Amino acid sequence: MSSDAITIPALQIQEKPWVDLLHEWVTTVDHKRLGILYIVYALVFLVFGGIEALIIRVQLMHSHNNFVSPQVFNRMFTMHGTTMIFFVVMPVLFGFANYLVPLMIGARDMAFPRLNAFSFWLSAFGGLLLYFSFLGGSGLYGAGSAPDVGWWAYAPLTARAFSPGHSSDYWTLALLVSGFGSIGTSINIIATILCLRCPGMKLNRMPLLAWLNLVMAGMVLIAITPLSAAQIMLLIDRYLGGHFFDAQAGGSAVLWMHFFWIFGHPEVYILVIPAFAFLSEIVPVFSRKPIFGYPVMVAATICIAFVSLSVWAHHMFTVGMNSYANSFFAITTMAVGIPTGIKIFNWIGTMWGGRILFKVPMLFCLGFLFQFLIAGLTGIMQAAAPFDWQLSLSYFVVAHFHYVIVGGILFALFGAFYYWCPKMTGRMLSERLGRWHFWLFVIGFHMTFDVMHIPGLLGMPRRIYTYEPGRGWDTLNLIVSIGAFIQAIAILVFVWNLISSYFKGAKAGNDPWDAWTLEWSTSSPPPPYNFATIPVVASRRPLWDLKHPEDPDSLYE
Amino acid sequence: MFVLSSLLLAPKALAQHSQTSIFAPQSTPAKSILDLSIFVLSITGIIFVVVFTLLVYSISKFRAKPANANSEPAQVYGSNQIEMAWTIIPILIVVVLFLATARVIHAIQDAPEPAGAVEVTAIGHQYWWEFRYPKLGIVTANELHIPVSDPIHPTPTFLQLLSADTDHSFWIPVLAGKTDLIPNHPNRMWMDPHRTGIFLGQCAQYCGVQHAKMLLRVSVDSPQDFAAWVRGQQQPAVQDQSVMTGRQVFEHTACINCHTVSGTPADGRFGPDLTHLMSRTTIAAGAAENTPQNLRLWIDDPDAMKHGSLMPAMKLSDADVDAVASYMETLR
Amino acid sequence: MSAVASSAVEIPPAWTLPYRGKVAMASLIIAESAIFTIFVVAYLFYLGKSLTGPTPREVLETPIFFTICLLSSSITVHFASKSLERNNRATFLALWSLTIILGGLFLFGTGIEWHRLIYEHGLKISTNLFGTTYYSLVGLHAFHVSAGLIMLTIVLIFGLAGQVHEDQFRRVGVLALYWHFVDAVWVVVFTVVYIVGR
Numbered sequence A: 001m002s003s004d005a006i007t008i009p010a011l012q013i014q015e016k017p018w019v020d021l022l023h024e025w026v027t028t029v030d031h032k033r034l035g036i037l038y039i040v041y042a043l044v045f046l047v048f049g050g051i052e053a054l055i056i057r058v059q060l061m062h063s064h065n066n067f068v069s070p071q072v073f074n075r076m077f078t079m080h081g082t083t084m085i086f087f088v089v090m091p092v093l094f095g096f097a098n099y100l101v102p103l104m105i106g107a108r109d110m111a112f113p114r115l116n117a118f119s120f121w122l123s124a125f126g127g128l129l130l131y132f133s134f135l136g137g138s139g140l141y142g143a144g145s146a147p148d149v150g151w152w153a154y155a156p157l158t159a160r161a162f163s164p165g166h167s168s169d170y171w172t173l174a175l176l177v178s179g180f181g182s183i184g185t186s187i188n189i190i191a192t193i194l195c196l197r198c199p200g201m202k203l204n205r206m207p208l209l210a211w212l213n214l215v216m217a218g219m220v221l222i223a224i225t226p227l228s229a230a231q232i233m234l235l236i237d238r239y240l241g242g243h244f245f246d247a248q249a250g251g252s253a254v255l256w257m258h259f260f261w262i263f264g265h266p267e268v269y270i271l272v273i274p275a276f277a278f279l280s281e282i283v284p285v286f287s288r289k290p291i292f293g294y295p296v297m298v299a300a301t302i303c304i305a306f307v308s309l310s311v312w313a314h315h316m317f318t319v320g321m322n323s324y325a326n327s328f329f330a331i332t333t334m335a336v337g338i339p340t341g342i343k344i345f346n347w348i349g350t351m352w353g354g355r356i357l358f359k360v361p362m363l364f365c366l367g368f369l370f371q372f373l374i375a376g377l378t379g380i381m382q383a384a385a386p387f388d389w390q391l392s393l394s395y396f397v398v399a400h401f402h403y404v405i406v407g408g409i410l411f412a413l414f415g416a417f418y419y420w421c422p423k424m425t426g427r428m429l430s431e432r433l434g435r436w437h438f439w440l441f442v443i444g445f446h447m448t449f450d451v452m453h454i455p456g457l458l459g460m461p462r463r464i465y466t467y468e469p470g471r472g473w474d475t476l477n478l479i480v481s482i483g484a485f486i487q488a489i490a491i492l493v494f495v496w497n498l499i500s501s502y503f504k505g506a507k508a509g510n511d512p513w514d515a516w517t518l519e520w521s522t523s524s525p526p527p528p529y530n531f532a533t534i535p536v537v538a539s540r541r542p543l544w545d546l547k548h549p550e551d552p553d554s555l556y557e
Numbered sequence B: 001m002f003v004l005s006s007l008l009l010a011p012k013a014l015a016q017h018s019q020t021s022i023f024a025p026q027s028t029p030a031k032s033i034l035d036l037s038i039f040v041l042s043i044t045g046i047i048f049v050v051v052f053t054l055l056v057y058s059i060s061k062f063r064a065k066p067a068n069a070n071s072e073p074a075q076v077y078g079s080n081q082i083e084m085a086w087t088i089i090p091i092l093i094v095v096v097l098f099l100a101t102a103r104v105i106h107a108i109q110d111a112p113e114p115a116g117a118v119e120v121t122a123i124g125h126q127y128w129w130e131f132r133y134p135k136l137g138i139v140t141a142n143e144l145h146i147p148v149s150d151p152i153h154p155t156p157t158f159l160q161l162l163s164a165d166t167d168h169s170f171w172i173p174v175l176a177g178k179t180d181l182i183p184n185h186p187n188r189m190w191m192d193p194h195r196t197g198i199f200l201g202q203c204a205q206y207c208g209v210q211h212a213k214m215l216l217r218v219s220v221d222s223p224q225d226f227a228a229w230v231r232g233q234q235q236p237a238v239q240d241q242s243v244m245t246g247r248q249v250f251e252h253t254a255c256i257n258c259h260t261v262s263g264t265p266a267d268g269r270f271g272p273d274l275t276h277l278m279s280r281t282t283i284a285a286g287a288a289e290n291t292p293q294n295l296r297l298w299i300d301d302p303d304a305m306k307h308g309s310l311m312p313a314m315k316l317s318d319a320d321v322d323a324v325a326s327y328m329e330t331l332r
Numbered sequence C: 001m002s003a004v005a006s007s008a009v010e011i012p013p014a015w016t017l018p019y020r021g022k023v024a025m026a027s028l029i030i031a032e033s034a035i036f037t038i039f040v041v042a043y044l045f046y047l048g049k050s051l052t053g054p055t056p057r058e059v060l061e062t063p064i065f066f067t068i069c070l071l072s073s074s075i076t077v078h079f080a081s082k083s084l085e086r087n088n089r090a091t092f093l094a095l096w097s098l099t100i101i102l103g104g105l106f107l108f109g110t111g112i113e114w115h116r117l118i119y120e121h122g123l124k125i126s127t128n129l130f131g132t133t134y135y136s137l138v139g140l141h142a143f144h145v146s147a148g149l150i151m152l153t154i155v156l157i158f159g160l161a162g163q164v165h166e167d168q169f170r171r172v173g174v175l176a177l178y179w180h181f182v183d184a185v186w187v188v189v190f191t192v193v194y195i196v197g198r
């Protein structure tokens, strides 16, 4: 680790032959490189998943459309959902966690660098396995059958009788493998946060991002594993003749639903908590105030994590549970709104009385706040079980969760890109393109997903490849589809911004946003060892203390 | 961001144009759900307006201005009173929402079955519906006939929901919320339509290739019409000598392994009962109108009409297809 | 290159954090517990739901001896790592080998039980729901025992080659922790399968 490690990698890139460079990236165990690998990998899959979404939208543009066959359509939404959840949002969040957590807690790497690399490659392999099904899903000769059982893969659709060939096995194995990767990474995140904090970084001084990722990793441990267990059972059914989900032999289709949603519901909070984490870092910096109610934010997150373990059957209001079970899951589900609301209010509290700078990262965070509010409230509507007997399995649900995931998580993620890319590459992303990206995406998003609620209320079920004319759905679907293409343009602008600024962007310097956490104290991009000397901290905002020696935070905590 | 207001207004306007809007209930369960929905929508609407206003206010009030460009604002770390306030108010709201919800859950799910109720067993099959009336001895498909229920002498219909293969879901938005049909897991639902007419819906739970064309029609009849319909359905199949050839082709082909025509050797249960085929307005679960041309087309090549349906093309000669189709047309 | 921190405000005197191996193993155990929970739930849910025989009552025999073997191996592994900490290498190796033997015996017990069920009672994984859930749950546990035995054996080989020293006691302790977990799971599986399940 000599001084040349500090120079910008872009310069090194030109010096080394590409084989060496490739070898370096493939064999790397550095948390920053693995973080970037995760992120790039997720962006590639975002394009795959997005193209699948566009195919769905073209098919649904008007009634009785024949753009794709029903079989292909069913594969498209299955692959779209699976890809987006497991191979876009999960890895991109792990990527940011990998990159940022050690830097923010003043560590030189993750606790287990090699496990880290192993986990990444497991997840990466899982994604490739899933997509290989397009070629090998029916066995070598009957090519071209990706899984078509929906992303919940409800039994008995996955039974051999209804899902011949191997497409369901690709779904199962791909998610099993990437699930093990996620567990590995989570163990790593937990061990890193608990065991590698720099001197003075007590738990109650950790940046919220580290806290929320700790909670997220803990949830992964207990939420992904039920899915793995259920998938093992599914494999036993499919290959060893077991009967777990086989109604003919007394098995239960409902049991799979429970197992899936015991995973599936906490999973959505696993996805959203890191998004909360981004907000909790970005909103304070651009409001020029510390986060409002730090301990409450931590408590609310832990509370969300716990409550979210007991709400899973709100995805099953229509399967015929008795009225007590329905009431129980209705109240627990509504209860999640309380800690979530606390978080929203605390972010507003952070902005209140601040000096808000409308830089692109902040714009995306504000988009998050508005959209997440609406998405949460439509969630509350669905939590009212009888209301959900109408809404469930309709496009209203599809609109709800895209509102959270695209309007919430994706917006927060884009904010994170604009905020931390300068740290990762040493160059600023263009503000001008960023604004284009933001406004195009806002327009596309609202065209698509605001309108999508209405066909749901008008009785349009989800997962249908075509629909009858005369139900009042045609025009609405056309608007939705156009919106999806505007989103695609926005994402192209974003990708262009990433590429062009990587080569031509303004130099970032160590601390372009005048921020307060430790990652901004080292160079951009940071050297392989992150910090020349391990920092020592005395408060939640070490760089604030440094910049304001007359009035350091450490006096108030 | 205008979604919530449009949620409240647009569907009402659109309800007129759509026969499947949840905002135009025609039966007690659908009506009580709508009442709850309006209540929930209003509460969430109020929350939305309040929080939205707070957000807009803080964004416009506290934006950076040239005047304060060089100074940091006062550093505020939190406030316990405020945190308490915005914890307790949502708790109260949740309690209210929950009580309203629990009431409707109980009212719909635990409703007792009155003596005059009509009982129907609905069985979901991959891409079509089977309806059995155990007390009346009727078997039919895809189009459910039930009597209108007047408030003084209620004749609600209670459905027992079963599945022959994968999951399905029974959903007629204007009559009731949906309930799934799951193998090995019998479910129950009920409805008491207040007016006569045809009500549309479709299978809501993904069940395979043709989930999209598993449509549902409910015909709500006046008591007289319903009684007449029941009598008609209880008759054995019409025996019409003029279509003997078609009948013979039908009975010597695999058709009879899957279809029933009562009073004939055909007693298969894999496909819809055809005894009174012509009493239905659509075929193949709403995939097409029940016209002679469509029937012929269907028998000739089901895939052309409903790609992936589980009825195979029987590869009959044109003449045989014509004959069978004519036979079908006599099954009134 | 300014790697920074705040000025000389109280540098915490003794900054000790937990050992990462232990934290990681604890996390892994939490994750594994969730997997086992799901399998146990499935087992309990399907009790008495098989449409055909044989039933647990007809064919299961309580494996008392092998259970004692497995549980006592928890004690031996504990004292093995304690003796390593005290740099008592010979005792360590002896106890460690004993652990492996006891674990191996247990696995052998599972083997003969399965052999008996399959060849005497015709109970296979595909026979009925009981077969499916029984072999899955017990098999999942046996898989964990096997994985543990492999790791224990690797340590033993290194130990015999004189490569395991007392400064590695924390690492060995992590493995011991895993082994305790495998035992604890057996207590649950045993209760569910052989006590509640009959």
Ligand code: HEA
Binding pocket: A268, A269, A271, A272, A314, A315, A316, A317, A333, A334, A336, A337, A338, A340, A341, A342, A344, A372, A373, A375, A376, A377, A378, A379, A380, A382, A383, A384, A388, A391, A392, A393, A397, A400, A401, A404, A405, A409, B047, B051, B089, B090, B091, B093, B094
């Ligand atoms: C990151 C993702 C994410 C998040 C955060 C949420 C958050 C919530 N979701 Fe959502 N949801 C999904 C992703 C997500 N969801 C997905 C992917 C599906 C469908 C999967 C599929 O079927 O394929 C789904 C489906 C789904 C259903 C099942 C619908 C059905 O299929 O029938 C329900 C039902 O209750 C529900 C409810 C909720 C609720 C109550 C919240 C709450 O957490 C929201 C809390 C937030 C607020 C309430 C707003 C802010 C709060 C305040 C301003 C305070 C005041 C408010 C009150 C007092 C109420 N969601």
Ligand code: HEA
Binding pocket: A046, A047, A049, A050, A051, A053, A054, A056, A057, A077, A078, A080, A081, A082, A084, A085, A088, A089, A150, A151, A152, A398, A402, A405, A406, A410, A448, A462, A463, A464, A465, A484, A487, A488, A491, A492, A495
């Ligand atoms: C992370 C989660 C995530 C994300 C980000 C998205 C993003 C989008 N989703 Fe998806 N979606 C799901 C998760 C997600 N979705 C899930 C879980 C399901 C349920 C699946 C199931 O039922 O099993 C679902 C289902 C689903 C459906 C319902 C399908 C059905 O029920 O029949 C629809 C329909 O419109 C849809 C649309 C979209 C659109 C338009 C976007 C857009 O926001 C996408 C925007 C992105 C792009 C457009 C990519 C950019 C593309 C490029 C840069 C390349 C440009 C190339 C060309 C123009 C050729 N999604």
Ligand code: CUA
Binding pocket: B124, B125, B126, B127, B167, B168, B169, B203, B204, B205, B206, B207, B208, B210, B211, B212, B214
């Ligand atoms: Cu039946 Cu969808």
Ligand SMILES: [Cu+2]
Binding pocket: A264, A265, A268, A312, A314, A315
């Ligand atoms: Cu949920």
